[in-house]
Amino acid sequence: MKKLITIAVMLVSNHLYANTNSSCVQSSSQIKAQYQITESQQNHQQSRELTLWRNGEQVAHQSDNIVELWQHLKNNQIRPIRYFTEHKRGIEYQPSEVTGKQSWSAKYQLLDKKLIDKMKLVSEQGQGCDKSQLLEFADKNIKIKVNWLPELQLAQSIQISQGQYAREIKLLSKNTDKTLINQQFKQWDLYQTTDYADVGDNENDPFLAKMINQGFIEHGATGFYNQNGEMLQGHGHHH
Amino acid sequence: MKIKQVASAIGLTLALSAHTFASVLPDAQSQSEWYTSAQTKLSDKVAGSQTEIKTKAKNVILFVGDGMGISTLTAARILKGQLDGNSGEEGYLSFEMFPYSAQVKTYNVDAQTPDSAGTMTAMISGVKTDVGVIGVDEDIVRGDCSTVAGNELVTATELAEIRGLATGLVSTARITHATPAATYAKSADRNWEDVSDMSETAVTAGCEDIASQLVNFESNLEARFAGVDVDGIDVVMGGGRRHFLPKDEAYNSNDAVSSVEGDRTDGRDLTAEWQQQYPQGVYVTDQTGFDAIADDTTKVFALFNESHMQYEADRANDVAGEPSLSAMTTKAIDVLAKNEKGFFLTVESGRIDHAHHAGNAYNALSDTIELAKAVQAAYDSTDPEETLILVTADHSHVFTIAGYPKRGNPILGKVVAVGEDTPTLANDGMPYTTVGYANGLGFRDLGAETDADAAYNEAAVAGRINLDGVDTQTPGYHQEVTVPLSSETHAGEDISLHATGPGAHLAQGVIEQNVVFHIIDQALELTE
Ligand SMILES: [Zn+2]
Numbered sequence: 001m002k003k004l005i006t007i008a009v010m011l012v013s014n015h016l017y018a019n020t021n022s023s024c025v026q027s028s029s030q031i032k033a034q035y036q037i038t039e040s041q042q043n044h045q046q047s048r049e050l051t052l053w054r055n056g057e058q059v060a061h062q063s064d065n066i067v068e069l070w071q072h073l074k075n076n077q078i079r080p081i082r083y084f085t086e087h088k089r090g091i092e093y094q095p096s097e098v099t100g101k102q103s104w105s106a107k108y109q110l111l112d113k114k115l116i117d118k119m120k121l122v123s124e125q126g127q128g129c130d131k132s133q134l135l136e137f138a139d140k141n142i143k144i145k146v147n148w149l150p151e152l153q154l155a156q157s158i159q160i161s162q163g164q165y166a167r168e169i170k171l172l173s174k175n176t177d178k179t180l181i182n183q184q185f186k187q188w189d190l191y192q193t194t195d196y197a198d199v200g201d202n203e204n205d206p207f208l209a210k211m212i213n214q215g216f217i218e219h220g221a222t223g224f225y226n227q228n229g230e231m232l233q234g235h236g237h238h239h
Numbered sequence: 240m241k242i243k244q245v246a247s248a249i250g251l252t253l254a255l256s257a258h259t260f261a262s263v264l265p266d267a268q269s270q271s272e273w274y275t276s277a278q279t280k281l282s283d284k285v286a287g288s289q290t291e292i293k294t295k296a297k298n299v300i301l302f303v304g305d306g307m308g309i310s311t312l313t314a315a316r317i318l319k320g321q322l323d324g325n326s327g328e329e330g331y332l333s334f335e336m337f338p339y340s341a342q343v344k345t346y347n348v349d350a351q352t353p354d355s356a357g358t359m360t361a362m363i364s365g366v367k368t369d370v371g372v373i374g375v376d377e378d379i380v381r382g383d384c385s386t387v388a389g390n391e392l393v394t395a396t397e398l399a400e401i402r403g404l405a406t407g408l409v410s411t412a413r414i415t416h417a418t419p420a421a422t423y424a425k426s427a428d429r430n431w432e433d434v435s436d437m438s439e440t441a442v443t444a445g446c447e448d449i450a451s452q453l454v455n456f457e458s459n460l461e462a463r464f465a466g467v468d469v470d471g472i473d474v475v476m477g478g479g480r481r482h483f484l485p486k487d488e489a490y491n492s493n494d495a496v497s498s499v500e501g502d503r504t505d506g507r508d509l510t511a512e513w514q515q516q517y518p519q520g521v522y523v524t525d526q527t528g529f530d531a532i533a534d535d536t537t538k539v540f541a542l543f544n545e546s547h548m549q550y551e552a553d554r555a556n557d558v559a560g561e562p563s564l565s566a567m568t569t570k571a572i573d574v575l576a577k578n579e580k581g582f583f584l585t586v587e588s589g590r591i592d593h594a595h596h597a598g599n600a601y602n603a604l605s606d607t608i609e610l611a612k613a614v615q616a617a618y619d620s621t622d623p624e625e626t627l628i629l630v631t632a633d634h635s636h637v638f639t640i641a642g643y644p645k646r647g648n649p650i651l652g653k654v655v656a657v658g659e660d661t662p663t664l665a666n667d668g669m670p671y672t673t674v675g676y677a678n679g680l681g682f683r684d685l686g687a688e689t690d691a692d693a694a695y696n697e698a699a700v701a702g703r704i705n706l707d708g709v710d711t712q713t714p715g716y717h718q719e720v721t722v723p724l725s726s727e728t729h730a731g732e733d734i735s736l737h738a739t740g741p742g743a744h745l746a747q748g749v750i751e752q753n754v755v756f757h758i759i760d761q762a763l764e765l766t767e
Contacts, residue, residue, distance in 0.1 A: 071498060073496055074558070077556065079497070092497075092546070095496050095558075185498075189499065195547065196597075197546075197593040197596070197597070199596070199726050200592075200593070200596030200597075200726035201355065201429075201592070201596070203728075204371060
């Protein structure tokens with residue numbers, strides 16, 4: 001039954017895209033989009049960059065030294081890989097299928113498709129691939145404003161405010177050069193990788209030993225949001 | 240004469256005293272079910288000790304639970320009983336009902352707490368060696384290819400091949416992973432699973448990667464022993480496809496999870512090489528292929544996953560489907576038993592270790608229960624008079640069963656004391672679980688997640704968490720730890736060896752791990 005509802009939701013949301021220009025969508029399936037993320041809390045402000053890479057059924061979020069890459073499998077599971085660019089090493093994880101927790105669209109376009117569907121269309125301008133929409137969502141906790149490029153399934157800007165806390169994600173540049181994108185994914189693929197399951201048996205490997213003894217270096221810059229506008233930080237609970 | 244008299248006098252005394260004591264015991268004691276069932280158990284043992292002991296076996300099956308320490312057995316036994324609707328403590332895993340057992344010292348030559356490479360090498364070749372190396376003795380320098388030559392050990396699998404027995408290897412880990420690799424490969428490093436995992440120096444110095452050694456097993460063995468003619472390992476089933484395929488998308492199977500499945504940088508497709516050597520053999524990659532293995536098949540090469548096979552609880556999530564450990568074991572026996580001389584089969588449950596490393600007791604225990612099922616399946620499909628079955632582990636984990644839970648308290652639950660209905664609180668005012676780990680990633684609550692590896696996303700959390708309202712019995716619950724590490728570690732205490740069948744009586748006392756080989760050798764007369 002739950003499955004039926006999910007399918008129904010997906011059909012509805014697909015309908016919204018029925019008029020998308022197929023050549024835009026195609027060109028947006030291989031893209032490099034550079035974002036600046038600015039967070040502010042009272043008089044504190046912090047900025048960093050995040051690059052969103054798409055290559056068909058693969059998406060990567062690149063921040064300083066970490067790349068989080070996800071592969072969308074044909075059975076709809078998502079398989080994560082985490083690359084440490086400084087070490088040219090990677091950790092591969094088993095695909096998992098945690099219903100409701102793993103959202104491909106949240107990784108692919110930084111915002112869950114269901115959140116986009118839920119937002120109010122305030123205004124629209126431009127034509128074809130350049131068409132942009134101003135979308136808004138607000139409840140008692142959170143306010144989200146998105147400048148959305150529907151044909152590219154790409155956010156131009158995302159503004160979130162939650163009490164004293166504000167976060168702005170701004171698209172700095174985008175590039176659809178296929179050669180560049182293919183090359184980047186190929187380069188990551190050449191890194192030496194280890195299964196997460198094998199880390200525990202590799203205490204003699206200095207890179208992995210560091211992980212065993214000091215914990216997982218740091219989190220990747222996962223600046224993406226689920227259908228409730230909550231920022232996704234992996235899929236554990238915080239207590 | 241005198242000795243005989245003394246002996247019979249002692250016998251008389253014993254007989255008398257047993258009788259006398261029984262009559263002086265109050266009924267409440269001698270009629271107690273604890274008393275009578277233990278007495279029956281003893282009588283069975285006495286009867287068993289009077290039957291002729293068989294020492295020579297036609298077949299030997301060696302089961303290895305990777306990381307399956309004693310606390311894992313106890314907790315799995317209780318969980319299994321509770322899943323069957325019982326209190327749990329009173330039951331046995333299939334192999335715990337075997338008549339013989341021993342306590343096994345697991346340390347490696349250079350390590351107090353061992354790893355699978357050193358321990359399996361000891362079990363399969365009779366010689367203890369260093370941590371991290373496969374099929375070579377302690378004179379090896381780990382990672383140095385030039386030290387391999389002259390230090391290679393001969394394994395029970397190789398000796399069984401030479402004696403004309405059928406041989407098999409089944410694992411839920413990659414078939415190139417340390418435990419299965421130790422049966423057929425000689426490698427200065429357990430991680431040399433394919434050529435891309437080796438240094439340029441090692442490759443040019445002539446060291447062969449582990450996957451290649453599996454496919455070239457027959458020719459390598461014949462080259463090592465002049466005049467020997469063998470027919471190769473007859474059944475190989477497990478994971479690890481990526482080490483057998485070229486790094487080229489064109490070789491992806493229908494079960495691929497990576498964009499490019501293969502890892503090999505030398506362009507070799509070892510699955511094709513295997514098929515060429517054994518045109519009559521069957522190569523399969525998924526459940527459908529497994530189900531289609533014909534009754535008259537005598538050679539099987541099955542690689543069900545790109546990397547390790549799934550945890551038993553997670554098996555339904557596999558892309559193209561894969562069989563359980565018990566299904567693989569039964570199928571392997573069907574194929575191997577066609578050899579009239581007998582067979583030697585090694586079966587590894589490889590992921591008990593991984594679930595423990597992830598700090599996830601649920602998957603470690605459910606994979607242990609599946610191993611017990613596989614042992615039962617093996618027992619049921621062989622003749623106990625002619626088949627020696629050994630069940631052991633390579634090493635333990637820092638997994639504990641603690642506190643004072645009442646009888647029948649859910650083994651994965653919070654401690655509830657005798658006579659109580661609500662969880663016992665620790666000095667910090669919070670409840671705590673019965674099972675836990677001394678180190679590792681620590682608490683996380685992933686609910687219905689059946690994949691133990693999904694715990695990676697957050698850093699290690701040492702110490703206490705308020706578990707009020709947390710269901711600690713779900714597949715995705717990861718237990719609390721004392722020392723924060725990104726991966727829970729192996730433990731150094733002894734593990735167990737359970738045995739039944741001809742030669743099983745030699746499994747007794749406290750033994751070094753390399754004695755396991757000698758028990759196999761004795762039963763199959765491999766070195767005679
Ligand atoms: Zn391990």
